[in-house]
Amino acid sequence: MPCLCLQVETSVFMKLRKAGSFNDKLLTDNMTGSYTADTLLKCTSFCASQSLCVSLFFNINNGLCQTHSVVFTDPTSSLVSVNTSYFYITKGNSVLQPIKECDDPPPETGVVWGAGTSFLSSRRPYTCAGALLPKVSDVECHTSGNWTLMSDFCRDLESCEDVQMCSSTNLDGTYQLYPPVLGGHGVNIYCHNMATVPQAYVTLFEENMSRNDYSLRTWTFPCIFQDRVGDATAYFNKISVSLVDMSVNRDDYTFAVTCQESPSRSIPGFGEAGGCSHDYMWRDYRQCPAPGVFVINTNGTGLKISPTCSWSADGAYGSRVEPIEWSSDGLKIQTTFDAWCGSFKPDALYLEYSSSSDIRGIATIPTCPPN
Incomplete structure (x- = not known):
């Protein structure tokens, strides 16, 4: 299998290896970047500058360079892209893995995590079970090794707008809400005009x-x-x-x-x-x-x-x-x-x-x- 040496680390070679089963094929999952490069070496340099990049697609005719954070093994669902080749990086005899910066988000009761990675700058969506709402839409892995939130991902419903946000099927009625100004105490609030402006x-x-x-x-x-x-x-x-x-x-x-x-x-x-x-x-x-x-x-x-x-x-x-x-x-x-x-x-x-x-x-x- 042809390969291109990238760098040397204490006699361990970083090599770019071609996967022939992906000839004239292209995938767009898990992209970390899309560029125009006049040579494979230039495309490779784009990949080497990213901590997440472990593979790339390069089209020798139009210069399309796509970098990816996973190594693909199955070309079944790929797109047709004539003159495109696929390469992945190995370190010694092992496939290179992206730099992992964060552990998986900590488990918490009522939190359901969406699909995603735990690499630097990755974002993970999540939902909250029951009568709770997410505090943010998703969390991000920071260089500190921590996510945007490390605990207490969900919050109580604070307003009639929150009840409406939960579901448009929630009608006018009395709901237990937790306005922040009450310091965590729940009270019964009647929500009116739920079909329009609560x-x-x-x-x-x-x-x-x-x-x-x-x-x-x-x-x-x-x-x-x-x-x-x-x-x-x-x-x-x-x-x-x-x-x-x-x-x-x-x-x-x-x-x-x-x-x-x-x-x-x-x-x-x-x-x-x-x-x-x-x-x-x-x-x-x-x-x-x-x-x-x-x-x-x-x-x-x-x-x-x-x-x-x-x-x-x-x-x-x-x-x-x-x-x-x-x-x-x-x-x-x-x-x-x-x-x-x-x-x-x-x-x-x-x-x-x-x-x-x-x-x-x-x-x-x-x-x-x-x-």
Whole structure:
């Protein structure tokens, strides 16, 4: 068998050997490069410059030079390529193997590795079993001998978009998700609009209501009041949240029951109250409480309003708000408010994990076929 000497290493010759069974044939699997070379020696130099190259195809007429990381032995599936020859490298009497830089990726429960090599710069795809997603699309073998990730290849589902990514068959419903901002705690999230742009909601199990009340009341006991048309109330069954920071969209009424007596009276958002009574200044609040009110109760969600949240009052001619009542476990917040046309609103509302709250309802385990 003809051969071409490449180099000498302590009397061990590196030889380029021709495989006659591949004459006028070409394979494109496991390529490490494709070049144009005017001579076989030039093509060989391209191969010698690569740590992965152990064989090559060279066409003497058009100069096609393909380098490969495997030594082929079966020409059955090859393409016809007239004037092409195939060569592989031997070291002494042994077929040269590519430089191996990484061990196989470590086994991990739930990780299914795709086909691939473990040589320098090789990439290995993988999938995650169950309700998990890969942290990256694939891992790469680095010169350090380590892969891009060496452990913890998969992550929990963090958002409704993740549920949608798992499978387009996942419909609107409640799923257990793990928003990173909650520090690894799982909560039940209702995913809405899964066929288009998903939106996350927290389902509420207790009364959560906000009211703008425009009744006139007197200080006499019992309270005597005149109800002026224009009250507006909202009862929230679910609240819209951003799972990035767990902020609440207070003006989402998709899952709220609202009552608006007059179009001129705005519906209060979640955690808001309003009023418009010019007699608020002299009313005896011990006998006639303020008409505007909000109640927040997150019991059953595994979440609570962050204690750092604050509210601000405004009124055209002044306002009065009772002290905000927080339950000892932080799950229930309520107060009453009145003004000569004003409102009492939070600057922002954020949810955080609560160890005091149970988690009610049943969450669906997302369908995540191998991706």
